[in-house]
Amino acid sequence: GENVEQHPSTLSVQEGDSAVIKCTYSDSASNYFPWYKQELGKGPQLIIDIRSNVGEKKDQRIAVTLNKTAKHFSLHITETQPEDSAVYFCAASTYSGAGSYQLTFGKGTKLSVIP
Amino acid sequence: NAGVTQTPKFRVLKTGQSMTLLCAQDMNHEYMYWYRQDPGMGLRLIHYSVGEGTTAKGEVPDGYNVSRLKKQNFLLGLESAAPSQTSVYFCASSYILAGVGEQYFGPGTRLTVT
Numbered sequence: 001g002e003n004v005e006q007h008p009s010t011l012s013v014q015e016g017d018s019a020v021i022k023c024t025y026s027d028s029a030s031n032y033f034p035w036y037k038q039e040l041g042k043g044p045q046l047i048i049d050i051r052s053n054v055g056e057k058k059d060q061r062i063a064v065t066l067n068k069t070a071k072h073f074s075l076h077i078t079e080t081q082p083e084d085s086a087v088y089f090c091a092a093s094t095y096s097g098a099g100s101y102q103l104t105f106g107k108g109t110k111l112s113v114i115p
Numbered sequence: 116n117a118g119v120t121q122t123p124k125f126r127v128l129k130t131g132q133s134m135t136l137l138c139a140q141d142m143n144h145e146y147m148y149w150y151r152q153d154p155g156m157g158l159r160l161i162h163y164s165v166g167e168g169t170t171a172k173g174e175v176p177d178g179y180n181v182s183r184l185k186k187q188n189f190l191l192g193l194e195s196a197a198p199s200q201t202s203v204y205f206c207a208s209s210y211i212l213a214g215v216g217e218q219y220f221g222p223g224t225r226l227t228v229t
Contacts, residue, residue, distance in 0.1 A: 001174075009155075032215045043119075043205050043220030044158070051215060089157060093215065100146070100165045101211055102173065103218060107157040 002027040002094045006106025013080050014114050021109045023090035024072040032093035033066060033073045034103070037086045044089060048075070080113045087111070116141050119221035121206050127227045128196040136191040136224050138206030146209045147189040148173075148218065149181060151202040158205065164189055165211075196228045 003026040013019050025033075031052040036044035050057045050064045050073065057064050061080075066073040077084055087110050091103040122137045138147065148163040160173030164183040178200060180192045189208075193200060204224045209216040 006157075034217065036220075041223075043207075043222050045220065046217045049215075049217070096171075098165070098171075100163070100171065101216070102160060102163065104160075104174075105158040107155060 002030060002092055002102075002104040004090060004092050004104050004106045006090050006109060008109060009107065010110045010112070012112045012114060015080060015082060017080055019075075019077045019080055019084070019111055019113075021075045021088055021090070021111075022072060023074070023092075023106050024070075025092040025104075026071065027092065027094050028068075028071065030092040030094050032101075033064070034091050034093075035064060035075050036089045036091065036105075038089065038108075039086045047088075077111075080111075082113050082115050085111055085113045118142065119206055119208055119219050121204075121221040121224050123224060124222065125225050127229065128193075129229055130197060132196050133192070133194050134196065134226075135193075136204055136206075136226075138189045138191070138208075138221060140187055140189075140206075140208040140219070142208060142210075142219065143186070144208035144210050144219075145186070146211055146216070147183065148207045148209075149179070149189065149191045150205045150207065151175065151200075152205060152223075153202050161191065161204075196226075198228045200226065201228045202226060 034049035038044040149161040162181040167186040207218040209218040
Protein backbone atom coordinates (compact mmCIF):
# COMPACT_ATOMS: atom_id res chain seq x y z
CA GLY A 1 0.00 0.00 0.00
CA GLU A 2 0.86 3.67 -0.11
CA ASN A 3 3.34 5.09 2.41
CA VAL A 4 3.60 8.84 3.01
CA GLU A 5 6.53 10.28 4.95
CA GLN A 6 6.36 13.87 6.24
CA HIS A 7 9.15 16.09 7.58
CA PRO A 8 9.77 17.85 9.84
CA SER A 9 7.49 16.80 12.69
CA THR A 10 7.81 20.21 14.32
CA LEU A 11 8.76 23.57 12.84
CA SER A 12 9.18 26.97 14.49
CA VAL A 13 9.56 30.14 12.44
CA GLN A 14 9.57 33.84 13.13
CA GLU A 15 6.57 35.79 11.97
CA GLY A 16 7.15 36.96 8.42
CA ASP A 17 9.56 34.15 7.56
CA SER A 18 8.77 31.27 5.20
CA ALA A 19 7.94 27.70 6.19
CA VAL A 20 8.49 24.57 4.11
CA ILE A 21 7.09 21.11 4.82
CA LYS A 22 8.12 18.13 2.71
CA CYS A 23 6.45 14.80 1.96
CA THR A 24 7.43 11.72 0.00
CA TYR A 25 5.14 8.96 -1.24
CA SER A 26 5.77 5.43 -2.43
CA ASP A 27 2.98 4.58 -4.92
CA SER A 28 3.76 5.96 -8.38
CA ALA A 29 0.06 5.58 -9.26
CA SER A 30 -0.98 8.24 -6.73
CA ASN A 31 -2.55 11.15 -8.60
CA TYR A 32 -3.85 13.65 -6.06
CA PHE A 33 -1.99 15.35 -3.23
CA PRO A 34 -3.90 17.53 -0.77
CA TRP A 35 -2.65 19.46 2.24
CA TYR A 36 -4.80 19.82 5.34
CA LYS A 37 -4.52 22.26 8.23
CA GLN A 38 -5.77 21.24 11.67
CA GLU A 39 -6.28 23.82 14.38
CA LEU A 40 -6.47 22.77 18.01
CA GLY A 41 -9.67 20.94 18.83
CA LYS A 42 -10.94 20.94 15.25
CA GLY A 43 -11.07 18.61 12.29
CA PRO A 44 -8.58 18.94 9.41
CA GLN A 45 -9.46 21.41 6.68
CA LEU A 46 -8.18 21.40 3.10
CA ILE A 47 -5.94 24.38 2.32
CA ILE A 48 -4.50 23.47 -1.07
CA ASP A 49 -4.18 20.46 -3.35
CA ILE A 50 -2.39 19.46 -6.52
CA ARG A 51 -2.99 16.88 -9.20
CA SER A 52 -0.30 14.73 -10.72
CA ASN A 53 -0.42 16.55 -14.08
CA VAL A 54 0.61 19.85 -12.46
CA GLY A 55 4.04 20.80 -11.08
CA GLU A 56 3.15 23.80 -8.95
CA LYS A 57 0.07 25.56 -7.61
CA LYS A 58 -0.24 28.81 -5.68
CA ASP A 59 -2.99 30.36 -3.59
CA GLN A 60 -1.96 33.69 -2.09
CA ARG A 61 0.72 32.92 0.54
CA ILE A 62 0.51 29.16 0.09
CA ALA A 63 2.09 27.09 -2.68
CA VAL A 64 2.56 23.40 -3.33
CA THR A 65 5.14 21.81 -5.61
CA LEU A 66 5.13 18.26 -6.95
CA ASN A 67 8.02 16.22 -8.36
CA LYS A 68 6.51 13.03 -9.75
CA THR A 69 9.86 11.56 -10.77
CA ALA A 70 11.24 11.84 -7.26
CA LYS A 71 7.83 11.15 -5.70
CA HIS A 72 7.88 14.09 -3.37
CA PHE A 73 5.78 17.20 -2.84
CA SER A 74 6.16 20.23 -0.61
CA LEU A 75 4.08 22.94 1.04
CA HIS A 76 5.45 26.48 1.09
CA ILE A 77 3.99 29.20 3.29
CA THR A 78 5.39 32.69 2.81
CA GLU A 79 5.10 35.72 5.11
CA THR A 80 3.95 33.52 7.97
CA GLN A 81 1.47 34.91 10.50
CA PRO A 82 0.57 33.72 14.01
CA GLU A 83 -2.73 32.34 12.70
CA ASP A 84 -0.75 29.93 10.50
CA SER A 85 0.21 28.07 13.70
CA ALA A 86 -1.41 24.63 13.44
CA VAL A 87 -0.71 21.02 12.51
CA TYR A 88 -0.35 20.43 8.78
CA PHE A 89 -0.91 17.06 7.09
CA CYS A 90 0.03 15.99 3.61
CA ALA A 91 -1.78 13.13 1.89
CA ALA A 92 -1.73 11.06 -1.28
CA SER A 93 -4.75 9.57 -3.04
CA THR A 94 -4.51 6.01 -4.28
CA TYR A 95 -6.91 3.67 -5.99
CA SER A 96 -8.10 0.92 -3.62
CA GLY A 97 -10.20 -1.14 -6.00
CA ALA A 98 -13.89 -1.32 -7.00
CA GLY A 99 -13.91 2.31 -8.08
CA SER A 100 -12.85 3.63 -4.69
CA TYR A 101 -9.99 5.90 -3.64
CA GLN A 102 -8.32 6.41 -0.30
CA LEU A 103 -6.17 9.13 1.17
CA THR A 104 -3.02 8.08 3.00
CA PHE A 105 -1.86 10.81 5.39
CA GLY A 106 1.56 11.80 6.64
CA LYS A 107 2.06 11.98 10.40
CA GLY A 108 1.79 15.76 10.51
CA THR A 109 3.94 18.82 11.13
CA LYS A 110 3.27 21.13 14.06
CA LEU A 111 4.03 24.65 12.85
CA SER A 112 4.57 27.39 15.41
CA VAL A 113 4.85 30.99 14.22
CA ILE A 114 6.57 33.16 16.80
CA PRO A 115 5.37 36.79 16.90
CA ASN B 116 -25.43 23.64 5.54
CA ALA B 117 -24.04 22.01 8.67
CA GLY B 118 -21.44 20.04 6.70
CA VAL B 119 -20.24 17.00 8.65
CA THR B 120 -21.46 16.54 12.20
CA GLN B 121 -20.43 13.93 14.76
CA THR B 122 -22.19 12.68 17.87
CA PRO B 123 -21.10 12.58 20.67
CA LYS B 124 -18.20 15.03 21.11
CA PHE B 125 -16.75 13.26 24.15
CA ARG B 126 -17.23 9.83 25.69
CA VAL B 127 -15.63 7.77 28.43
CA LEU B 128 -16.10 4.00 28.31
CA LYS B 129 -15.00 1.17 30.53
CA THR B 130 -13.18 -1.77 28.99
CA GLY B 131 -15.65 -4.16 27.43
CA GLN B 132 -18.47 -1.65 26.96
CA SER B 133 -19.92 -0.94 23.56
CA MET B 134 -20.89 2.26 21.83
CA THR B 135 -21.80 3.75 18.46
CA LEU B 136 -20.46 6.95 16.98
CA LEU B 137 -22.74 8.74 14.56
CA CYS B 138 -21.62 10.78 11.57
CA ALA B 139 -24.01 12.78 9.42
CA GLN B 140 -23.39 14.88 6.29
CA ASP B 141 -25.74 17.12 4.37
CA MET B 142 -23.66 17.57 1.21
CA ASN B 143 -25.03 14.54 -0.66
CA HIS B 144 -21.56 13.00 -0.79
CA GLU B 145 -21.21 9.41 -1.91
CA TYR B 146 -18.03 8.66 0.00
CA MET B 147 -17.72 8.61 3.79
CA TYR B 148 -14.79 7.68 6.03
CA TRP B 149 -13.87 7.00 9.63
CA TYR B 150 -10.36 7.85 10.84
CA ARG B 151 -8.65 7.68 14.18
CA GLN B 152 -5.99 10.17 15.21
CA ASP B 153 -3.36 9.30 17.77
CA PRO B 154 -0.41 11.47 18.87
CA GLY B 155 2.46 11.17 16.40
CA MET B 156 0.50 8.80 14.16
CA GLY B 157 -1.42 11.16 11.94
CA LEU B 158 -4.80 10.08 10.59
CA ARG B 159 -5.37 6.38 9.99
CA LEU B 160 -8.32 5.06 8.01
CA ILE B 161 -10.54 2.61 9.91
CA HIS B 162 -13.39 1.92 7.47
CA TYR B 163 -14.94 3.71 4.54
CA SER B 164 -18.00 3.59 2.32
CA VAL B 165 -18.38 4.38 -1.36
CA GLY B 166 -22.15 4.58 -1.24
CA GLU B 167 -25.31 3.69 0.65
CA GLY B 168 -25.27 0.08 1.75
CA THR B 169 -21.53 -0.40 1.11
CA THR B 170 -18.60 -0.58 3.52
CA ALA B 171 -14.93 -1.50 3.20
CA LYS B 172 -11.95 -1.95 5.50
CA GLY B 173 -9.23 0.62 5.80
CA GLU B 174 -5.79 0.44 7.38
CA VAL B 175 -6.84 -0.31 10.99
CA PRO B 176 -10.30 -2.00 10.97
CA ASP B 177 -9.88 -4.52 13.80
CA GLY B 178 -12.24 -4.00 16.73
CA TYR B 179 -14.61 -1.74 14.78
CA ASN B 180 -17.72 -2.24 12.68
CA VAL B 181 -19.55 0.21 10.45
CA SER B 182 -22.87 0.60 8.71
CA ARG B 183 -24.16 2.94 5.99
CA LEU B 184 -27.93 2.36 5.89
CA LYS B 185 -28.64 5.89 4.69
CA LYS B 186 -26.52 7.94 2.32
CA GLN B 187 -26.17 10.79 4.79
CA ASN B 188 -25.19 8.69 7.82
CA PHE B 189 -22.16 6.54 8.63
CA LEU B 190 -22.02 4.74 11.97
CA LEU B 191 -18.92 3.43 13.71
CA GLY B 192 -19.40 0.76 16.34
CA LEU B 193 -17.15 -0.58 19.06
CA GLU B 194 -18.55 -3.90 20.31
CA SER B 195 -16.10 -4.41 23.19
CA ALA B 196 -14.00 -1.33 23.86
CA ALA B 197 -10.31 -1.70 24.74
CA PRO B 198 -7.86 0.91 26.14
CA SER B 199 -6.02 0.77 22.79
CA GLN B 200 -9.09 2.36 21.22
CA THR B 201 -8.61 5.54 23.22
CA SER B 202 -8.28 8.10 20.46
CA VAL B 203 -9.88 11.00 18.65
CA TYR B 204 -12.20 9.79 15.90
CA PHE B 205 -12.91 11.84 12.81
CA CYS B 206 -15.55 11.27 10.20
CA ALA B 207 -15.18 12.70 6.70
CA SER B 208 -17.14 12.75 3.48
CA SER B 209 -16.28 13.55 -0.12
CA TYR B 210 -17.29 13.38 -3.72
CA ILE B 211 -14.80 11.62 -5.97
CA LEU B 212 -14.09 12.36 -9.60
CA ALA B 213 -11.18 10.55 -11.27
CA GLY B 214 -9.53 9.90 -7.93
CA VAL B 215 -9.75 13.52 -6.84
CA GLY B 216 -12.01 14.94 -4.17
CA GLU B 217 -11.77 17.13 -1.11
CA GLN B 218 -12.59 15.37 2.12
CA TYR B 219 -14.68 17.38 4.55
CA PHE B 220 -14.04 16.49 8.17
CA GLY B 221 -16.27 16.61 11.20
CA PRO B 222 -15.17 18.15 14.52
CA GLY B 223 -14.16 14.83 16.04
CA THR B 224 -15.14 12.60 18.95
CA ARG B 225 -12.70 12.20 21.82
CA LEU B 226 -13.05 8.69 23.24
CA THR B 227 -11.34 7.46 26.39
CA VAL B 228 -11.46 3.79 27.36
CA THR B 229 -10.46 3.04 30.95
